[in-house]
Amino acid sequence: MATTEVILTSSVPGLGAESDKVKVKAGYARNYLLPNRKAIRLTESNERRLEALRKRRAERESTELRTMQELAASLARISLKLVVKTGDDGRMFGSVTGGDIVAELEKQLAVHLDRRKVHLDAPLKALGEHDVELRLHAKVHATLKVIIESSTPLPPPPAADAAAPEAPAETERPRRGYRPR
Secondary structure, three states, X not given: OOEEEEEEOOXXXXXXXXXXXXXXXXXXXXXXXXXXXXXEEOOHHHHHHHHHHHHHHHHHHHHHHHHHHHHHHHXXXXXXXXXXXXOOOOOEOOOEOHHHHXXXXXXXXXXXXXXHHEEOOOOEOOOEEEXXXXXXXXXXXXXXXXXXXXXXXXXXXXXXXXXXXXXXXXXXXXXXXXXXX
């Protein structure tokens, strides 16, 4: 199989990032990378262009890293409050997922995140305070405090000193499928 060397002009998953020199099969380069302008052929003139691509990539990555560090610092200081529906016993209907957390961040704080950056071991199914890990960048991780509250007020617990009413006597119920003659 014939291979050719190309310079990537944008990130290609599973292949490389912008300004990487990679060897690929000639057909892949000819039919996909070059027509979609994801790569350019490796020539002497394009090799000189490679340095400009590397510089642009480094600037973009440094600004992205800086903004994610600032976002992580601001998110670590706040707590996100979510209000969910619960039953009479205080149990939630459903659960809180990463998508719910991202939607609430956008609604309350105007912070736009990808839901895949929120990492939960399992969906949150209990009321109270939870720490959620955010992986904002390969080098930046943050912890967001999420407080889940009920939209319906819980009934007060019965008073211990009040006289408890007597429970009604249980009546014997016929067994299932049993018909007396």
